[in-house]
Amino acid sequence: xxxxxxxxENFFDEMFTEEGGVRPHYQKVAEKLKALDPDEHRRKQxxxxxxxxxxGVTFTVYNDDQxxxxxxxxxxxxxxxxxxxxxxxxxxxxxxxxxxxxxxxxIYHDQKILKDRxxxxxxxxxxxxxxxxxxGFNVPKDIYIHICGTDLIRDRQGNYLVLxxxxxxxxxxxxxxxxxxxxxxxxxxxxxxxxxHPVDSxxxxxxxxxxYVAPPSLPSSQPNVVLLTPxxxxxxxxxxxFLARQMGIPIVEGRDLVVRDARVYMRTTSGLVxxxxxxxxxxxxxxxxxxxxxxSLLGVPGLVNAYRSGNVSLANSIGTxxxxxxxxxxxxxxxxxxYLAEEPILPNVDxxxxxxxxDRLFILDNLEKLVVKSANEAGGYGMLMGPWASQEExxxxxxxxxxxxxxxxxxxxxSLSRHPTWCSSDEGGRLEGRHVDLRPYILYGENISVxxxxxxxxxxxxxxxxxxxSQGGGSKDTWVLNGDS
Amino acid sequence: MSELTIxxxxxPISNRRDNLVMLSRVANSxxxxxxxxxxxxxIARLLDVNLQLMLDFSDLNDQQLKDHWLPILCSAGDEExxxxxxxxxxxxxxxxxxxxxxxxxxxxxxxxxxARENARQVRxxxxxxxxxxxxxxxxxxxxxxxxxxxxxxxxxxxxxxxxYSHLFQGLTGSTFTRNEGYEFINLGxxxxxxxxxxxxxxxxxxxxxPSVADVGGAVDTAQWQAILRSASALxxxxxxxxxxxxxxxxxxxxxxSNTFPRSIMSCMRHLDEDLxxxxxxxxxxYRSNEERSxxxxxxxxxxxTIDEILNxxxxxxxxxxxxTLDQLxxxxxxxxxxxxxxxxxxxxxxQQQQMQQQ
Numbered sequence: 001x002x003x004x005x006x007x008x009e010n011f012f013d014e015m016f017t018e019e020g021g022v023r024p025h026y027q028k029v030a031e032k033l034k035a036l037d038p039d040e041h042r043r044k045q046x047x048x049x050x051x052x053x054x055x056g057v058t059f060t061v062y063n064d065d066q067x068x069x070x071x072x073x074x075x076x077x078x079x080x081x082x083x084x085x086x087x088x089x090x091x092x093x094x095x096x097x098x099x100x101x102x103x104x105x106x107i108y109h110d111q112k113i114l115k116d117r118x119x120x121x122x123x124x125x126x127x128x129x130x131x132x133x134x135x136g137f138n139v140p141k142d143i144y145i146h147i148c149g150t151d152l153i154r155d156r157q158g159n160y161l162v163l164x165x166x167x168x169x170x171x172x173x174x175x176x177x178x179x180x181x182x183x184x185x186x187x188x189x190x191x192x193x194x195x196x197h198p199v200d201s202x203x204x205x206x207x208x209x210x211x212y213v214a215p216p217s218l219p220s221s222q223p224n225v226v227l228l229t230p231x232x233x234x235x236x237x238x239x240x241x242f243l244a245r246q247m248g249i250p251i252v253e254g255r256d257l258v259v260r261d262a263r264v265y266m267r268t269t270s271g272l273v274x275x276x277x278x279x280x281x282x283x284x285x286x287x288x289x290x291x292x293x294x295x296s297l298l299g300v301p302g303l304v305n306a307y308r309s310g311n312v313s314l315a316n317s318i319g320t321x322x323x324x325x326x327x328x329x330x331x332x333x334x335x336x337x338x339y340l341a342e343e344p345i346l347p348n349v350d351x352x353x354x355x356x357x358x359d360r361l362f363i364l365d366n367l368e369k370l371v372v373k374s375a376n377e378a379g380g381y382g383m384l385m386g387p388w389a390s391q392e393e394x395x396x397x398x399x400x401x402x403x404x405x406x407x408x409x410x411x412x413x414x415s416l417s418r419h420p421t422w423c424s425s426d427e428g429g430r431l432e433g434r435h436v437d438l439r440p441y442i443l444y445g446e447n448i449s450v451x452x453x454x455x456x457x458x459x460x461x462x463x464x465x466x467x468x469x470s471q472g473g474g475s476k477d478t479w480v481l482n483g484d485s
Numbered sequence: 486m487s488e489l490t491i492x493x494x495x496x497p498i499s500n501r502r503d504n505l506v507m508l509s510r511v512a513n514s515x516x517x518x519x520x521x522x523x524x525x526x527x528i529a530r531l532l533d534v535n536l537q538l539m540l541d542f543s544d545l546n547d548q549q550l551k552d553h554w555l556p557i558l559c560s561a562g563d564e565e566x567x568x569x570x571x572x573x574x575x576x577x578x579x580x581x582x583x584x585x586x587x588x589x590x591x592x593x594x595x596x597x598x599x600a601r602e603n604a605r606q607v608r609x610x611x612x613x614x615x616x617x618x619x620x621x622x623x624x625x626x627x628x629x630x631x632x633x634x635x636x637x638x639x640x641x642x643x644x645x646x647x648x649y650s651h652l653f654q655g656l657t658g659s660t661f662t663r664n665e666g667y668e669f670i671n672l673g674x675x676x677x678x679x680x681x682x683x684x685x686x687x688x689x690x691x692x693x694x695p696s697v698a699d700v701g702g703a704v705d706t707a708q709w710q711a712i713l714r715s716a717s718a719l720x721x722x723x724x725x726x727x728x729x730x731x732x733x734x735x736x737x738x739x740x741x742s743n744t745f746p747r748s749i750m751s752c753m754r755h756l757d758e759d760l761x762x763x764x765x766x767x768x769x770x771y772r773s774n775e776e777r778s779x780x781x782x783x784x785x786x787x788x789x790t791i792d793e794i795l796n797x798x799x800x801x802x803x804x805x806x807x808x809t810l811d812q813l814x815x816x817x818x819x820x821x822x823x824x825x826x827x828x829x830x831x832x833x834x835x836q837q838q839q840m841q842q843q
Binding site for chain 2: 241252269
């Protein structure tokens with residue numbers, strides 16, 4: 001199926017070297033591809049898509065009153081990572097989450113890092129997601145970030161760089177698990193012969209993390225853990241239901257919970273039942289209308305009080321958003337050095353801060369060459385891709401940056417690595433290079449574990465660098481090999 | 486402070502911390518998911534049978550068509566909504582209204598969309614197989630294909646709908662854990678089924694009352710046969726009675742049969758068992774007035790005869806059954822699913838006070 005005219009075109013290709021040779025860890029995949037004919041591939045792809053649609057592995061399209069559900073497009077060709085490479089990634093991710101967790105403890109307690117002038121205090125104290133209400137508050141087991149999804153990309157030389165830390169409610173783990181199940185069904189022989197690290201333990205690990213952080217005052221040894229979802233109309237509802245099912249815990253909405261005497265209960269057919277740990281998939285702002293947004297109908301009145309009283313644990317903790325602010329991202333290498341006295345294993349992308357005078361002048365002069373990001377947006381929103389943007393978009397961003405420099409950062413466009421990806425018949429019906437990133441999932445409980453692999457997201461549109469599902473992105477199964485070839 | 490909060494606790498706090506604990510919202514969704522599926526199946530059968538029945542009559546005028554379809558419409562839907570959408574009641578309009586119209590909350594499509602929406606709400610509680618079946622059904626109804634199948638052969642269409650329901654109920658039996666949720670699924674199913682059997686039987690009351698000459702005639706027999714088939718009971722009836730289809734025997738069979746699973750008696754016995762399993766009460770002990778009047782009706786059924794019912798009026802009897810079932814439905818909701826909503830303003834007031842005390 002692999003055609004002779006596949007081009008790497010001056011990008012780092014995950015599968016092929018610049019000279020066009022297959023990298024050693026892709027040998028097995030290449031052999032399979034050679035033997036696979038396009039019709040068979042099409043049949044397998046259709047079968048996978050149908051299975052996803054049938055079992056409801058879908059996300060809801062917003063702003064569509066038909067309630068349209070789509071599948072997250074899944075490309076059958078796996079992304080492969082050799083063992084040695086993965087071990088370095090794993091070390092880097094553990095280093096990063098350790099430092100960020102120490103950082104969160106520090107800024108909600110003594111703020112040494114600010115007093116030592118490693119980070120100018122105004123960046124933290126003025127951050128949108130800094131929760132001053134939680135100064136001096138001790139979170140259970142001193143863990144702030146229980147679940148983390150870090151976005152990694154590779155530059156033209158193939159170096160892994162951190163693009164973004166997602167420390168609030170990272171999503172996508174269910175797709176990592178569903179993609180793996182689908183790929184095993186589609187290519188059982190290839191999967192077996194490639195000797196891939198399994199990912200199935202994610203849900204069990206997550207459950208252990210949640211149980212581990214239960215309030216210490218708890219009389220019972222079996223904490224009641226629940227997953228708090230915004231509800232069935234949220235785009236990630238499938239994931240919430242999936243994870244709850246995998247862990248065997250109830251999935252609840254805000255209206256199912258009630259707080260009495262600083263204790264959280266769920267409303268059941270046999271009365272009120274105490275809740276000990278909440279894996280919340282709603283943002284801080286919506287958690288409790290009596291403390292944060294008063295108009296929130298998704299949260300639980302009194303929840304924050306119960307949390308402060310130590311009667312219920314939340315994962316992730318309140319206030320972690322300050323550490324994935326894109327301005328704070330700029331300081332993460334310094335944060336790692338400050339708390340761990342180590343060099344960062346996974347470097348950042350070079351970043352300019354619009355609130356620093358020199359940087360701002362550079363950004364404003366070079367808008368058409370840079371990627372500009374809002375400090376607190378996610379999902380590919382609030383972004384300017386300079387080289388591809390219209391004059392109008394550029395001038396809008398110029399005004400916004402001048403008006404509120406704290407809210408913007410800029411980076412040189414990184415030519416994300418590419419991966420052979422099946423392009424449907426209206427785009428030629430063959431394998432072509434498409435840009436990919438990688439989101440591994442890190443769990444922090446009694447110890448820190450990184451699920452081998454993660455979610456590889458792929459920008460399906462030709463030339464596009466945006467991998468978000470809301471904007472034409474798809475995904476791949478990600479294989480970490482038991483060895484290097 | 487504590488006085489205030491304790492007074493707002495509406496129900497005793499459960500000490501159960503086992504896996505049997507079930508959210509009220511989940512119980513509500515399971516119950517309605519099950520009711521809607523059973524309802525869609527009954528409507529599908531009712532329409533299928535009557536469309537076939539109409540094949541035996543030719544040259545019916547508008548009034549005769551209306552006389553036939555209106556009782557069916559009344560038994561399964563909302564007459565008022567219907568006449569807002571259509572001028573006349575005939576095979577075409579009534580079946581379309583009861584099958585595809587989303588304006589009609591009891592059309593097959595509305596029922597199955599609601600069933601699927603409820604299933605989605607409790608996606609984590611039901612088995613993958615159950616969800617997949619319902620989801621497939623939903624995708625089928627959403628596709629253009631559904632209407633094409635219906636137009637080219639309504640019978641195949643209704644067969645398909647019934648099959649989804651059978652498959653779903655079968656999978657529930659073979660893949661769903663026997664916990665409290667199972668009782669709610671069963672309550673929904675049997676309550677709906679009992680209710681629908683009363684309505685199917687009642688149809689004949691409306692079209693019944695034929696001129697004396699017709700009683701026992703070909704038309705009458707055909708209609709009673711249709712009643713039996715609408716309740717999936719024709720073969721069971723024949724095996725049981727091995728004789729002509731007699732109105733009295735049909736009514737007796739659909740009300741009293743101990744062995745036929747769609748009779749009112751059978752459904753009510755199932756309901757009785759499930760209610761007791763839920764409340765944890767001894768047999769013949771009831772938890773509330775609604776449960777008691779349900780229990781009373783059940784013991785009435787044990788002693789009444791069909792003659793007594795016919796003498797005091799079949800229609801009145803069926804209405805009484807329906808009213809008792811409605812009360813029971815309300816009781817289940819109040820007892821297991823309803824928690825008074827949080828009064829946000831007083832809640833905020835209360836909690837702001839608590840905050841200041843710390």
